[in-house]
Amino acid sequence: MSDRAASWDEAPSGLLVLAGDGTVLDANTTLLQWVGRPAADVLGRVRLSQLLSVGGRIYWETHLSPLLHVEGRVDEVALELRGPDGRVPVLMTAVVAPDGLVRVAVSSARDRSRYERELLAARKDADAAAQRTRVLQDVTAALSAAVGRDGVASALLGTTPSLGARAATCWLTDARGRLVAHSVTGEETGTPGTLPPRSWPRTALVDAGRVLVPLHGRSGLLGVLSLLPDDGAGAEPPDLAMLTAVGQQAGAALDRASLFDRSAAIAHQLQQALLTxxxxxxxxxxxxxxxxxxxxxxxxxxxxxxxxxxxxxxxxxxxxxxxxxxxxxxxxxxxxxxxxxxxxxxxxxxxxxxxxxxxxxxxxxxxxxxxxxxxxxxxxxxxxxxxxxxxxxxxxxxxxxxxxxxxxxxxxxxxxxxxxxxxxxxxxxxxxxxxxxxxxxxxxxxxxxxxxxxxxxxxxxxxxxxxxxxxxxxxxxxxxxxxxxxxxxxxxxxxxxxxxxx
Known part of the structure; x- marks a missing residue:
């Protein structure tokens, strides 16, 4: 056996050569041991997707294979091989060679302690920023799923605890531009009324013990979220920068809400006409x-x-x-x-x-x-x-x-x-x-x-x-x-x- 052949078979990583359609043309001993199959049952007879778990097969066929054909390579993608004793977690890197064949290297994901230590250190450094990002993602997700003005108001009030508040009132503008109490959580509704006119900035502000978050859209002020901050033990002061970002997202959501009903009605009619x-x-x-x-x-x-x-x-x-x-x-x-x-x-x-x-x-x-x-x-x-x-x-x-x-x-x-x-x-x-x-x-x-x-x-x-x-x-x-x-x-x-x- 040549030195090159020995290094191929004895490599600690699984190595494969694939045809353009994913058929396995060659595989080293390491890979064949991981999947528990002889070379005669694999080479030229199965595709890479058939060696993967069900989830890995779908991910390869719907995402990785198209990306590989478009970009020419994929790097360190987590997948699972079907081994004789169960699933084998691996990291896969694949490159399309000039001859059209696909070179694949598969490394065991169990030997990633060095990477995990680096990720742990990076995560520790990013904890503070990650908390703010999570809150904004939750609010954005809730607003993205909201339908109409009622849905936007409900989504905002649903995020009240994550915004550091124990109660909230959502005020929305009416046809005459007045801010009218729309919905409430954590406090008494009280007598419906309007907020007095004022010049609203584009940033959150503290006023009389409450945090007021203006909701600006493209055409002007569309609403105000009034929050009663949490004053319990260990409560953090209001993050006005984050609340300002929440207000911007909510304003954009209210803009979309005005266009939604018309678009959705047309789409529903079209889809129902086709499916019936x-x-x-x-x-x-x-x-x-x-x-x-x-x-x-x-x-x-x-x-x-x-x-x-x-x-x-x-x-x-x-x-x-x-x-x-x-x-x-x-x-x-x-x-x-x-x-x-x-x-x-x-x-x-x-x-x-x-x-x-x-x-x-x-x-x-x-x-x-x-x-x-x-x-x-x-x-x-x-x-x-x-x-x-x-x-x-x-x-x-x-x-x-x-x-x-x-x-x-x-x-x-x-x-x-x-x-x-x-x-x-x-x-x-x-x-x-x-x-x-x-x-x-x-x-x-x-x-x-x-x-x-x-x-x-x-x-x-x-x-x-x-x-x-x-x-x-x-x-x-x-x-x-x-x-x-x-x-x-x-x-x-x-x-x-x-x-x-x-």
Whole structure:
């Protein structure tokens, strides 16, 4: 063995060489030991994403692989390999070489004590600034999710404890420009009235034992937040600089609130018009759908579903999600949905449809990075051919088998493919009674629970719905995974139930 070969295999880090599509062409002994697989089972047979955990696979396909093709490298990204004894935390660095191959170095994340010491020292130095940043982030997040003037006032009062106050009153201007008491927390409402006119600065000030925070918008003063400071033991004096920044954020939020209702109403009408289109009627298949608007905000998003006949014996289905929210996302969603119908046709195939959409989204910027699962069901044979552009995998509900997620046919989101590359596609052969569930990420993504856990919950719930009719099954999945009162993004579901040839 040459010195070079020995250094490659004995390196303390995992080393790989990938083809442009992610297929592992070479890997050293260290990497193969970490994943617990012989070289014959890996080299030329699997892609890097198949060696990662479920969360790592999704992150690679939807973020890292597109970034690698665009930037040419990614540095020290935390991922998890699937090892024989469980997950192996690693740090990955990848570079696209001039010959088009991807060189990857993977180091164990367990040996990062030096980095942790440096991070700990830096964190200690930044504690004071971090506290202010956290408060501003909380306020900004609350204001960003607020809908209308009422929502902005409620969001401000909800942040009262983090602003160092034990009570607060929010005053908003009326049609005549007067400051009228709008809402209160922690103190008596008292007799509704108005604040006397005065020249309001753009900075927070202390007046008669209260802190007054002017809320200025583009057109002038839009409100005032009056805070009663916390006087308990250990209470800090008011941070007027931070409160001034809060006032600026709230003023901008009030400006947005005046434009929100009109934009949201148009977007809701557009989205509802698209999602309530008649579904195909065919005795060989039942198509059941569900749409739940997000409850964290009344603003619509870019989720959609669609089903249509390509010919008498082939049914096309699509579930997609445009990046972003609001009117722009709804418009882009409508354009992309129409483009799917325009591009799809006999002989095109799922991969061909996604390839055509890659070219389309480059001319519609708001559609770039949209995710889409497009498939075609042969109503005679039960074969479902599909291609998945960065979207979550479909759930196969076999009549006599165990439900499972189908991870095949995956590639990057729309518009993020390398020039000249072809989209992969896959196929599932259904038997009469089998079902396929397509869905958008709002069904399973939560801030407080990891995605793999939520996907496991989806599989479990799907298994329990096999005894229900298609309509009842869609409703049951939606109700179980989206409990009332729990915040979620927009959600679209589409369930295919194949009954067999007529």
């Amino acid at each position: 289109a008649p579904l195909p009627q065919d005795e060989r298949v039942v198509v059941s759908t569900s749409y739940r608007p997000g409850v964290e905000s009344l603003e619509v998003g870019g989720d959609w579903h669609d089903a249509f006949h390509l010919d008498d014996d082939v049914l096309g289905v699509a579930v997609g999600d445009v990046v972003g929210r609001g009117l722009d996302a709804a418009i882009a969603m409508g354009q992309l949905r129409s483009a799917v119908r325009a591009v799809a046709g006999p002989g095109i195939g799922p991969a061909g449809v996604l390839g055509a959409l890659d070219r389309f989204v480059r001319r519609v910027p708001d559609s770039t990075s949209a995710t889409l699962l497009y498939g075609e069901l042969d109503l005679v044979t039960g074969r479902f051919r599909f291609a998945c552009a960065g979207h979550l995998p479909p759930l196969l509900l076999e009549r006599d088998g165990t439900p499972r997620l189908v991870w095949d046919g995956r590639s990057t989101p729309l518009g993020l493919t390398a020039p000249g590359s072809e989209r992969p596609e896959a196929a599932v052969d259904l038997v009469p009674g089998d079902r396929l569930l397509l869905y958008t990420d709002g069904l399973v993504e939560r801030r407080d629970r990891p995605l793999p856990t939520r996907l496991d919950e989806l599989v479990e719930v799907g298994a329990q719905t096999l005894v229900l009719g298609p309509e009842e099954a869609v409703q049951a999945v939606t109700d179980r995974l989206l409990p009332p009162g729990e915040g979620h993004d927009d959600v679209c579901l589409l369930l295919l139930a194949w009954h067999g040839p007529a």
